[in-house]
Structures are given as C-alpha cells and as structure tokens.
Amino acid sequence: MKPKKILGANEISTILNRLSFQLIEDHNSFENTVLVGIQPRGSLLAKRISKLINNYNKSNDLKIGYLDITFFRDDFRRSEKVLKANSTKLDFSIENQTVVLVDDVLFTGRSIKAAMSSIDTYGRPKSIELLVLIDRRFKREIPIQANYCGAKIDTFKGDRVKVVWGDKLKDNLIYIES
Secondary structure, three states: OOOEEEEOHHHHHHHHHHHHHHHHHHHOOOOOEEEEEEOOHHHHHHHHHHHHHHHHOOOOOOEEEEEOOHHHOOOOOOOOOOOOOOOOEOOOOOOOOEEEEEEEEEOOOHHHHHHHHHHHHHOOOOEEEEEEEEEOOOOOOOOOOOOEEEEEOOOOOOOEEEEEOOOOHHHOEEEEEO
C-alpha cells in the first residue's frame, strides 16, 4: 500500500515551535533541566527543539545529550540480527535535574521504559518528563504518557509511522506505511 502523508513541513514546523515554547514556559532558564534525545531518532528531534529554544531564549542554560537504549530494551536478545548500538553523550550530571526525554514516536512505551532504566545508570534525576512528536495513542503496552506531545494519531495494527527529517524545512514529512 502507498505511504499516506499525515503531516507536512508547515505542520511539523508549527508543532516544533509550540513544543519549544511549552518547554520555555515550564523550564524558563533551563538551569535545572536537561534535554536527552533517545538515539537515534529522538536525538534528531532534540537537536531541532534545542536549536529553536536557543533562538528564542539566547540566555538559557540548556544542556542537550543523547542516550542509547539498545541493551536496556526487553527485546534486544530476541532477534538473530546483530545489534549495533548508537553512542551515548551526556556531558553533564543529571543528578537532581529534570530530565526531558525526547523521542519521535510513542507507541508501545517500551523504548521509553528502556530509556528510564538506562538513565538510572547516570544518576538520579529530580524528575523525568517525556516529549514526543507523535503519540500513536492506542496499543500501549506500558502505561506511559507524554508530558509534551506534538500530535496524536490513530493507526491500525501493522502500520508504521515514519518521520523524515530533511536538510531543509520543506523536506520534513511524517507518513504512515500500512
């Protein structure tokens, strides 16, 4: 079946701006808040969000990191495929910080659960919040809900939601493959 476009560049731009402003409203100077993108796709979203926040509020203290969850997933041993882990980059302490985990699509909740388990190896945050671009709403296997959500969509079993990040804004796209 042909992929179905659900959000284009203009809608994605509006969503990213709204999410950035929500974070600024809730965290002001970011002195006690860090953004952590879940590798690989959450890190791309975290970079875009942090760039927008820095454009709007140049005097902030926003720290951004990237977290690999490959070996914290509960299904990593279930595949014959050799896994290739991404890098983790946390050049700051998360101790007593509010950690905003960033991912592109929230579906079953298993990736977020793995990220929360993984983050514990780097310290004890004050709290953990979740920012996602797309919340697939149904089929959640773990009771996880996003604090910041770009859009909520309903999908059928077997559908895949793809986020395509282009070098230029006009190349950004979100679509569903059935």
